[in-house]
């Protein structure tokens with residue numbers, strides 16, 4: 680019997696998950712399908728139940744459902760609890776649902792693959808929406824020397840840091856009470872070893888750098904998680920300042936790799952997934 684998977688989002692037309700997973704199924708010779716379902720928020724519960732009833736093996740979940748799906752699931756893996764969001768659902772025997780988060784694991788797997796060490800480093804993260812908060816929680820658990828959280832709306836950064844500081848192994852978790860574009864923010868970014876842009880700035884072609892260009896320099900690693908193939912203004916500014924710049928496609932690939940492992944317990948063909956992602960990006964012109 681063919682295995683069934685799908686992604687829920689609203690909108691979902693832009694998602695590259697179907698392309699990556701289909702390439703992997705083909706490379707492994709697995710008889711499986713991967714659907715793309717545009718699910719409005721009011722239909723989320725019903726669609727989840729439908730997939731459980733129809734024998735689906737797993738789902739990916741993207742905006743705006745990553746938090747909303749959590750109370751609808753039978754259980755949550757530690758990754759989802761830590762991140763406060765679910766991007767992967769596994770259907771257990773009998774149709775029970777288990778929520779996981781592979782965005783955070785995907786981000787850190789991509790950094791590890793590139794040889795970026797976190798231990799002892801000063802980290803500054805811009806943005807604390809769903810993705811930023813989940814990554815900040817990940818950094819707070821690692822032995823980073825310090826974690827500074829900055830956000831366009833500073834009060835959210837302060838509130839998140841207060842929540843994370845309690846259970847953190849990082850030397851210090853600081854929510855910055857000033858705007859991303861302030862001189863104080865520039866100082867914090869300049870002082871960091873690793874900078875992460877987890878804001879949505881960069882999704883649009885003409886978005887300016889999310890990180891003040893004057894704050895970036897050689898010796899730093901700058902990660903822009905915006906999942907586009909083109910150079911974002913943040914990546915461009917980081918490169919021209921001499922920093923190591925990492926775009927968001929590696930994280931996108933690695934979260935899919937982890938999701939497949941959770942669903943099936945099998946080792947995916949990562950190269951087939953990477954090639955499919957690259958060629959979809961090239962033909963989509965993103």
Ligand SMILES: NC(=O)c1ccc[n+]([C@@H]2O[C@H](COP(=O)([O-])OP(=O)(O)OC[C@H]3O[C@@H](n4cnc5c(N)ncnc54)[C@H](OP(=O)(O)O)[C@@H]3O)[C@@H](O)[C@H]2O)c1
Pocket residue numbers: 742782805806807808809810811830831832835859877878879880882889904905906927928930931932934
């Ligand atoms: N590579 C991957 O696999 C991957 C996975 C997940 C997410 N992402 C990317 O991560 C980014 C954030 O996603 P999300 O789910 O966290 O979104 P979200 O929950 O809507 O949060 C958006 C964040 O961006 C900030 N922001 C929005 N527009 C901004 C602007 N023009 N200037 C400065 N800050 C701005 C918001 O600040 P306020 O609080 O002030 O509104 C908030 O911190 C998106 O680009 C998304 O595509 C990538």
